[in-house]
Amino acid sequence: MAAIITEKFRLHNASQFEESFTESSNNVYYLFIGKSTPFTSGTSGGSDSSPPTPVDGPSDEFFAWDDMLAAKNIGTANIQRVLPRRNWENGTTYDMYKPTYSSSSTATSGASNLYDSTFYFVTADYRIYKVLDNNGGTAFSGTEPTSTTTAPFSSGGYVLQYIYTLTAGQISTFLTADFMPVSTDSTVSTAAVDGSIDSLIITAGSGYTNGTYFAAIYGDGTSQGTSSGGIVRITVTNNAIQSFGLTAGTDTTIHSAGAGYTFGTVNLASGFTFSDNTLDTASAIGGSGGSIEVVIGPKGGHGFNAVQELGGHFVMAATTLTAAEGDDITTENDFRKLGIVVDPNAFGTTSVATISTARLTYAVKLTSQSGTFDGDEKISQATTGAIGKVVEWDSTNSILYYLQERFGDYGTSGTNGGYVAFSGANVITGATSAAVGTPDASADSAVTLSGGNTITFADGYANPELDADSGNILYLENRKPISRSSDQIEDIKVIVEF
Secondary structure (H helix, E strand, O other): OOOOOOOHHHHHHHHHHHHOOOOOOOOOOEEEOOOOOOOOOOOOOOEEEEEEEOOOHOOOOOOOOOOEEEEEEHHHEEEEEEOOOEEEOOOOOOOOOOOEEEEEEOOOOOOOHHHHHHOEEEOOEEEEEEEEOOOOOOOOOOOOOOOOOOOOEOOOEEEEEEEOOOOOOOOOOOHOOOEEOOOOOOOHHHHHHOOOOOEEEEEEEEEEEEEEEEEOOOOOOOOOOOOOEEEEEEEEOOOOOOEEEEOOOOOOOEEEEEOOOOOOOOEEEEEEOOOOOOOOOOOOOOOOOEEEEEEEEOOOOHHHHHHHHOOOOEEEEEEEEEEEOOOOOOOOOOOEEEEEEEOOOEOOOEEEEEOOOOOOOOOEEEEEEEOOOOOOOEEEEEEHHHHHHEEEEOOOOOOOEEEEEEEEEEEEEEEEEEOOOOOOOEEEEOOOOOEEEOOOOOOOEEEEEEOOOOOEOOOEEEEOOOOOOOOEEEEEEEEEEEEEOOOOEEEEEEEEEE
16 A cells, blocks of 8 residues: 655644644643763663663653753743755755655655755845746856845746745744744735746757747636636747746746646647737647646745745754753753653642743752762662762752662662652761761751742752653653853754654
8 A cells, every 4th residue: 555644744743733832721841951970881871972862662751750850841932843954055956846756756956755855945144935946957056046026036047936034033043054944924925826837847849940939828727728827938949948937038937827726737739829918829839849847836825835835844942041040950960861741740749830940859958067969979878778869069058959860879779679768867978979968857948049949848858840750751862961050051952853
């Protein structure tokens, strides 16, 4: 059985994902970071220089929650439909817009479908153009186009259609070296004509009678076969049909684009007229081997819906981590893992979290403390048998942030191999630093941190702000170590392709 998943299906899924951020019963998405300890072959697999590929299954989801450090809500302003970025460069050969590319009829670039072809580009001024004709697969030769006319125009030997220009906000937030935002220009959309014929594919042939001819584009277009329907002006020079262009008198071109076409043909054997207002007077053109293929545009016309017609089945989530983000995102340790989780619960509840940032480490308020705990060192509580790993030591407020992980002997202990929670006023000791501290278990307390955030301790301990293993992890990525500092900003962009 031969079947395909259509582009419309991919666009539909991308739209549904995008809408899930804004609809009345919206989902809540968080970008999370994690894993402050190195990748090793003996624990997680791989290495820091060659991180392992995540496994798509429950185990890696559980592991991800084990070493999560912090999360930040992905808001509606952080979501944008995007496209692969294709830069304009003089001397480059671009594909032309042709929706019938296939494995047996490939684009100039060799692409076997429209959306893998290079039929659009972005200029240095961030204007996006669609290539309606690439001059028989030759290189663009000329200055960078700047026109914003809503009609097709000639430039560099090509026929182009202006589509839209990136805004300053799109450029600063969503533009990368590989992807660019896509949106519809309302002026271009309003001017677009559904079913107009705006480009042709010419086979020159030979033996034709020199001159200029006019022929109707037949098909299902409005008023087809009349002077108000689609009309092609055919130029024959040196006994061959000239290539498609927009320069009057030199190339075969669209005299009238018509409207409403979903298919169309130009029959060279049917005869032509020298008058563009009278299409029923035949005039023999002779010759053989030539043809004129009309190219059907997207529904609504070129520029009517840029997201659909350029293949905007990619969604970018762009999130910025600025310093400590209200004290929730540590600047004292690195991370090697990031991902997206949808609809996690607030800790200890069955309600989806709504906070903008979330600390995902445990915290303990110490008294009678001596020494300095080291990041990533093992800590233990001899009385209870609890073990864990230091994420950060806040000496100003005597707060020790830690995780309990199954990897690297940083959490599981006891005869049954499970976790033992840190508890009570039992001394905590650092394995390498020899630092010690006693949890302040005498009373509940609230500590206001330098960034204005408050941690409320119960018997000296504070839990993470999201419930582990709640929600669903949709995206998971392992990276080389990314170090953080108090004056640093991480600009994290995740592109999801549907």
